[in-house]
Amino acid sequence: MSFLKIAAASMALAFVSSQVIADPIIDKAAPVFSGKAADGSTINLADLKGKTVVLEWTNHDCPYVIKHYESGNIPKLQKEALAKDVVWLQVISSAPGEQGFVDGAKAQKVNEYRNSVPTNTILDPEGTIGKLYGAKTTPHLYVINPEGSLVYKGGIDSIKSSKQQDIPDATNYVRETLDALAAGKKVPHPSTAPYGCSIKYAS
Amino acid sequence: MINLLHRLNRYLTLSAPVATALIALLFVSSAQAISDTAATPQVQAQLVASVTNVQPGEEIYLGVHQKIIPHWHTYWINPGDSGNATTIEWTLPEGASASDIIWPAPSRFSMGPITNYAYENDVTLLTKIKIPDSVKPGEQFTAQALVDWLVCEEECIPQQVELALSLPVVAAGESLGAGDARIDDALARLPVASPWDVHASQTAIDPTTGQGELTLHIALTAAQLEQVTDIWFYPYDWGRIQQSVEQLRKSFDGGITLTIKTGEAPLSIGDAVTGVLVITEKTGDAAVQKVARGFEINTPVQPLGSANAALGFFSALLLALVGGIILNLMPCVFPVLSIKALSLVSHSNQSAAQIRSHGVIYTLGVLASFAFLALLLIALKAGGAQIGWGFQFQSPLFVLAVAYLMFAVGLSLSGVFFIGGSVTGVGSSLTEKPGYTGSFFTGVLATIVATPCTAPFMAAALGYALVQPAFKLLAIFLSLGLGLSLPYLLLTCWPRLQRWLPRPGLWMERAKQFLAFPMYAAAIWLVWVLVQQAGVNSIVVALGGMLLIAIAAWLYDITLPGSARVRNTGTISALALLLLALVIGYFGVNNANQNVGNAAAGGAQKAAEQNWEPYSEARLNELLREGKPVFLNFTASWCISCLVNERVALSDAKVKATFKENNITYLKGDWTNRDLAITQFLQKFDRSGVPLYVFYPAGKADQPAELPQILTPDMVIAAVTNSISH
Numbered sequence: 060m061s062f063l064k065i066a067a068a069s070m071a072l073a074f075v076s077s078q079v080i081a082d083p084i085i086d087k088a089a090p091v092f093s094g095k096a097a098d099g100s101t102i103n104l105a106d107l108k109g110k111t112v113v114l115e116w117t118n119h120d121c122p123y124v125i126k127h128y129e130s131g132n133i134p135k136l137q138k139e140a141l142a143k144d145v146v147w148l149q150v151i152s153s154a155p156g157e158q159g160f161v162d163g164a165k166a167q168k169v170n171e172y173r174n175s176v177p178t179n180t181i182l183d184p185e186g187t188i189g190k191l192y193g194a195k196t197t198p199h200l201y202v203i204n205p206e207g208s209l210v211y212k213g214g215i216d217s218i219k220s221s222k223q224q225d226i227p228d229a230t231n232y233v234r235e236t237l238d239a240l241a242a243g244k245k246v247p248h249p250s251t252a253p254y255g256c257s258i259k260y261a262s
Numbered sequence: 263m264i265n266l267l268h269r270l271n272r273y274l275t276l277s278a279p280v281a282t283a284l285i286a287l288l289f290v291s292s293a294q295a296i297s298d299t300a301a302t303p304q305v306q307a308q309l310v311a312s313v314t315n316v317q318p319g320e321e322i323y324l325g326v327h328q329k330i331i332p333h334w335h336t337y338w339i340n341p342g343d344s345g346n347a348t349t350i351e352w353t354l355p356e357g358a359s360a361s362d363i364i365w366p367a368p369s370r371f372s373m374g375p376i377t378n379y380a381y382e383n384d385v386t387l388l389t390k391i392k393i394p395d396s397v398k399p400g401e402q403f404t405a406q407a408l409v410d411w412l413v414c415e416e417e418c419i420p421q422q423v424e425l426a427l428s429l430p431v432v433a434a435g436e437s438l439g440a441g442d443a444r445i446d447d448a449l450a451r452l453p454v455a456s457p458w459d460v461h462a463s464q465t466a467i468d469p470t471t472g473q474g475e476l477t478l479h480i481a482l483t484a485a486q487l488e489q490v491t492d493i494w495f496y497p498y499d500w501g502r503i504q505q506s507v508e509q510l511r512k513s514f515d516g517g518i519t520l521t522i523k524t525g526e527a528p529l530s531i532g533d534a535v536t537g538v539l540v541i542t543e544k545t546g547d548a549a550v551q552k553v554a555r556g557f558e559i560n561t562p563v564q565p566l567g568s569a570n571a572a573l574g575f576f577s578a579l580l581l582a583l584v585g586g587i588i589l590n591l592m593p594c595v596f597p598v599l600s601i602k603a604l605s606l607v608s609h610s611n612q613s614a615a616q617i618r619s620h621g622v623i624y625t626l627g628v629l630a631s632f633a634f635l636a637l638l639l640i641a642l643k644a645g646g647a648q649i650g651w652g653f654q655f656q657s658p659l660f661v662l663a664v665a666y667l668m669f670a671v672g673l674s675l676s677g678v679f680f681i682g683g684s685v686t687g688v689g690s691s692l693t694e695k696p697g698y699t700g701s702f703f704t705g706v707l708a709t710i711v712a713t714p715c716t717a718p719f720m721a722a723a724l725g726y727a728l729v730q731p732a733f734k735l736l737a738i739f740l741s742l743g744l745g746l747s748l749p750y751l752l753l754t755c756w757p758r759l760q761r762w763l764p765r766p767g768l769w770m771e772r773a774k775q776f777l778a779f780p781m782y783a784a785a786i787w788l789v790w791v792l793v794q795q796a797g798v799n800s801i802v803v804a805l806g807g808m809l810l811i812a813i814a815a816w817l818y819d820i821t822l823p824g825s826a827r828v829r830n831t832g833t834i835s836a837l838a839l840l841l842l843a844l845v846i847g848y849f850g851v852n853n854a855n856q857n858v859g860n861a862a863a864g865g866a867q868k869a870a871e872q873n874w875e876p877y878s879e880a881r882l883n884e885l886l887r888e889g890k891p892v893f894l895n896f897t898a899s900w901c902i903s904c905l906v907n908e909r910v911a912l913s914d915a916k917v918k919a920t921f922k923e924n925n926i927t928y929l930k931g932d933w934t935n936r937d938l939a940i941t942q943f944l945q946k947f948d949r950s951g952v953p954l955y956v957f958y959p960a961g962k963a964d965q966p967a968e969l970p971q972i973l974t975p976d977m978v979i980a981a982v983t984n985s986i987s988h
Contacts, residue, residue, distance in 0.1 A: 082526065084472040122420050158417045195376050196344040212526075219346055221412070221420035250526050252500040256418040257344035260374040 082193035082212075085249045089201070089209040090191045094150070094181040097166040102148065102181055109205050111145045111240055113233065115177070116152060116189065116258060118159030118197035119169045122221045123255035127198060128173045130223040133215070136233055137176050145237060149180040152189030157259030159197065160184060186260040196255035202236045202246075211236040213251030296406060300423035304334050304413045309405070309425040310386065312446075314439025315432040316403050319395045324360075325386040326350060326409050326425065327444050334415045335380040338368035340498055340537075342378035342505045346412040346420070348387060353406040357394025360405075364388040366451035367540050367556025368496055373416065377506030379496050380414075386448035399433040450972040453538045453556030454910045458482055458517065460557075462535045463564045467528060474524045476503060476535070476563070481517035485900035489543045491552060495520055495559065497537035501527030529563050536560050543902045545971070547951030553903045553971050575734060579741045581723035586745020594668070594711045594784045595746070597675060597777035602704055603753055614757050620701045621754025625747040627705020632743030635709070636736045658796040658851045662804055665788035666843065667710065669808045670815070672781030675774050678812065679819035705747065711784075712746060796851050803850030807843035814839035873918050877931030879939055885927050886963035893921065893982065896931040896940055896954040903971060904953040911973035920979045926957075957982055 083090055089112075093103040104112065115133070117124050127133040140147045151166065153159035161169060166180045183189055192201060192212075202211035216229035232251055239246045298309045305328050312323035326348070328336055337345045352360040365387065368379045397403055406426040412418055432438075458481040467474040478495060493511065497503055504523040512519050529535060542554040590599050602624070673679060727738035753759050789804045796803075814836035821832020875881065877894065885892050895912060897904035911917060912928075921928055931940045933952050944954055947968060955969035955978075969981050 082472060084469075087472075120417070122418060190375065220410075221346070250501075252527075253344075254346065255344060256414070257373055257376040257378070259416060260376070262374050 083191075083201075083209050085210065085212065086208055088207055089203040091207075092188045092191055094183055094188055097163040097180040097182060099163060100179070102179055104203075105207075107146055108207050111143075111205055111237065112203040113140060113145060113147045113237075114192065114201040114203070115147065115149050116194045116197050116199040117149050118151065118153055118256060118259070119161070119173070120158050121197045121256035124197050126221050126223050127215060127226070128175065130226055131174070132226050132231075133198070134174045134176065136231070139234070140237060141176065141178065143237065143241060147177045149175075149177045150183055150188055150194070151180065152183040152186045152194060153259045154186065154261035155184055157261075158256075159259060184261070186258070186262075189258055189260065194253075194258055196253045197258055198255050199253045199258070200233050202233065202240070204240055210240065210246050211249055212253075213248075214253040214255075217251070219252070219254035296424045296426040298425055298427045300425055302413070302419075302421045302423065304331050304419065305329065305336065305411070305421065307409060307423050307425060309407055309427040310442035310444050311427060311429060312441040313429065314441060315436065316393050316397075316429045317432060317434050317436070317438065318393060318397050318399075320393050320438075322391050322393065322429075323388050323441075323445050323449070324391050324405055324407075324427065325388045325442070325445050325448055326407060327384065327386040327442075328381070328411070329384045330382060330413065332383070334413050335371055335378070335382045336385070336411045336413050338379040338381065338496070339363070339365050340379055340496065340500055341412075342370070342380070343376040345378050345380065345414060345418070348409065348411040350387065350389060351408040351410075352389070352391075353408070354391070355394065355397070355403060357396050358403075358405075359392045361390040364390065364452060366448055367453050367538055367554065369540075369554075370494060370496070372506060375506060378414075379505070385451075386444045388445065388448050388452075393431075397431045399431050399436075401431045402428045403431055404428040446974070446977060449974050450970070450977065451556070453540075453558045454906060456480075456539065456557040456559065457905050457909050460539070460559055460561055461564060462561050464524065464529060464531065467524065473504070474528060476522045476524055476529070478520040478522070478535070478539070478559070479514070479517060480520065480539070482902075483517075483900070484513065486902050486905075487513065487518055489546075489900055489902060490541055491544050492542040492554075493518075493520065493539070495522060495537055495539050497535070499527070499536070501525040502529055502535070502537075531563050531565050534560055534562050541902060545901075545903070545951040545953075547949055555903060555906055555972070557906075575730075575737075578723045578727060578738050582727070582738045582741040583745040583748075585723055586742040587748055589712055589742075589746050590749050592712070594780070595708060597781055598671070598704070598708050598711055599750060600777060601675075601774060602708075602750055617754050617757075617760075619698065621751045623698045623701040624705045624708075624754075625744070625751050627702035628709055628747040629705075629740055629743045630702075631706045631709035632739045632746075633736065635713075636739035639739075640732045640735060658792055658800070659848065661788055661792045661795065662800075662807070662847050662851055664710070664713070665785045665792065665804055666807060666811060666847070668781050668785035668788060670811055671711070672778040672785065673812060673815050675778035675781060677775060679815040708746065709743070792851070800851055803847055806850075807847045810839045810843035810846075814843070873921060874928040874930040877929040877940065879943075882929060885929075886958060889961040889963075891924060891926045891960040891982070892958045893926050893928045894931065894954070894956040894958075895928070896933055896944065896952045898933045898952050900934065901952050907953060907955075907973040911975045911978050914975035914978075917975050917978050920982060924982060926982060 089104065091104045093101055093105075096102050119125070119128075137147050149170075151159060151161060153161075161182075163182060166182065169175075170177065170180065181188065196214075198215050200211065200213065200215050201209060204210045211232065213232060215233055216226065216231045218225040218229035230248075232248055235248065236246050300307050307329075308327045310325050310327050312325075316322055328348075330336060337347045339347050341347050348363070350363060354360060366381070366385055368381060371378050371380055371382070391405060393403060404426060406424065408422065408424055410420065410422045412420050460478060460480050462476060462478050464476045465474045482490070494509060495503070502525055504525045507523045510521040512521065537559050538556045539559050540554055540556045542552050544552055589595055723738055723742065727735045730738070785808070789801065792800050792804055817832050817839070818836035821828050824832070874895070877896070882892060882894070895904075895908070897908065920926075931937070931943070933940045933944075944950060944952070947954060947956065953971060955973065957967045957969065959965065959967070967981060969977065
């Protein structure tokens, strides 16, 4: 391979690398971040040690997100989580002008009418947190245990469709993971295929 | 009330696209009875068939054709980082069955860090349908399809349509009709079996990054690779690879490797890598600039360390060195070296410094020879030749020459003739010179006799070397040379080692005579190689030549003790016989070579394996004058599409039978060297590249039909039979 070709390939790789999303690793420390929440406060993942944390990437206009909200699936999950003292953080990584982008006030209004009760909603319009976690779709779910290790990443459930009628037949991986954590058991499916619309990153 | 307003607000402003889609969907699906077409704002769908009529018990293709508005796309079976594959739910009459969707080769679309595997503009998703035996002629066979897809540009809209198609049932033997052309287009876009060997290996998953590397080795030739503008592996399953990361391409001896980062669900050793490799090739033709073909890949993941494991430069140097040392033990080299080593014993009257110098000069002889070989390879590679180690053995003349050399050296060791009468002379008067020249040429000789032999480790090192840039190739060859010369060099430099060498005696003579036998064995092996290349008759040529060499050696030897005139006569006769042997060898092998070529061609034609003739303008005109139908295929060895079309369509048994039945003469034009006559023919059809497929129907020399760039057997058969029937 000529030097020129190698040089070109390296440059291409460097360019691509800047675009590539790093994927966090199961059973390793979940990447820490701090982000601005919809209510104006700052949230640090590091401060949440000692609690189970769920990260939910969302985009209220995505048909797959709508499937899980209109059916009440995710709101129910959020209520169950809060009852178990689990911190549920929504993350919105849509870039300004893209589908799903909201400011703090709008984010709260959206949650209000869709009966969504997360602990908080993190606004990530630059996509930093999304790329840190390798988030690709909405919804895309991550569960972090009280010790700060990532124990689940992937889709919300096992049937990749946009139809509400598929929800009862599917295995809800988030519920499964939270139940396993509570019981001190091993998480049965730590990594599954996420599905949904692509996250509308800035670049 | 406010709640209601909020809800309305929500529908109108926040979920507008979804609401519109839902409303449109509602309208579409309830407005009329199910038909074979349906449309959403983004996709026009139609259910099409490969036939117009069906017969009981037959298999047909049904296809869901999606015409997608620009910039939007629907998804492949593995949609990539996001998205959802199209699904079809069939409702068929009792006894009928439908296969899974048969997917045409996909493309990829990236949006920032997210890559999807999908289709744009239009695609027909095929399904094979088995018609039950129970349907009767005169009835209608109705298939209903509930099709769900996700269509996205930046935003995504899940959509669903219902389609239905009714086809009349006819009796067996009646015409099935033409069917929709879009089915043929889809069949042409399906992935085909790969014409190249593909195997896969994967590194271990690094626990700190969670990633490994999957490498696909694809045996593309260098010439074919030059035509490739894009190559991508699309796995059928999610998570096998990082779907958006660039797949790195590297050349190696025998093809290319594609190195791909593993994804969230990597394969394990032994698992099958399944997916589609899509190669886009430039045709060098303004009219049709690029052609993309998909190739089915299904190969088990092998552990790393199997053939073609990544080798570092320094490991290769080391392997070459060790290989060189081991080479000393091989039957080709060992006799020469042992004699040389033993000569140290007989030269014990020389000073240690002189002996050391001999060793160094010998080493220089070896290194110079290896450098020469390396430079020869570099020059050949630069000239574009396909080089692998053992390239020299592709020339039967070279093989014959080395066989002669082995035989001659064996004769010398056996004592048939002695050049110079010194134990150090092992077949060449040059090596006998008791001086440094002798040592240098022994080094050269050692290299020459080493070339037929390979040692462990050598193959890996050489395989690596041959795809490296010039200076690395040279370095590895020199390392090999150093390894070869090392044992003797060490012997000459360390007097202590020499003490281990046994004292001279009769045993030396016996040992020398014994060592002739490995040389004869090497000669025998080389004759076998020659026979493979040049055919059975080359045995007579080779053995006859050896007979002449034996006579020459004997003549030379018996005249040595005589007077000057006798000696000269002897030498001249010997040289004459030697020359005769070489001349016979040259012509004998060349002729044999041609006979082999002809035999192969003749035998093949007899076996009807090769149903084509080489293209020539004269032959074409002759056939057209006679009013015979002619099928033309213009191809080149570097053209991937050509290769695939030949394998997939033109070598198909049904196609061959059709050609035979219709007395079609199949002419193949090889444009590998850009033959001018063929270039001119291409220009007649406004083409400047291959492949080009043209059919002249019988008696219609002025109405040639051009076939598409991507062939299927059915397409070829249709083209030739339709034209004939008109």
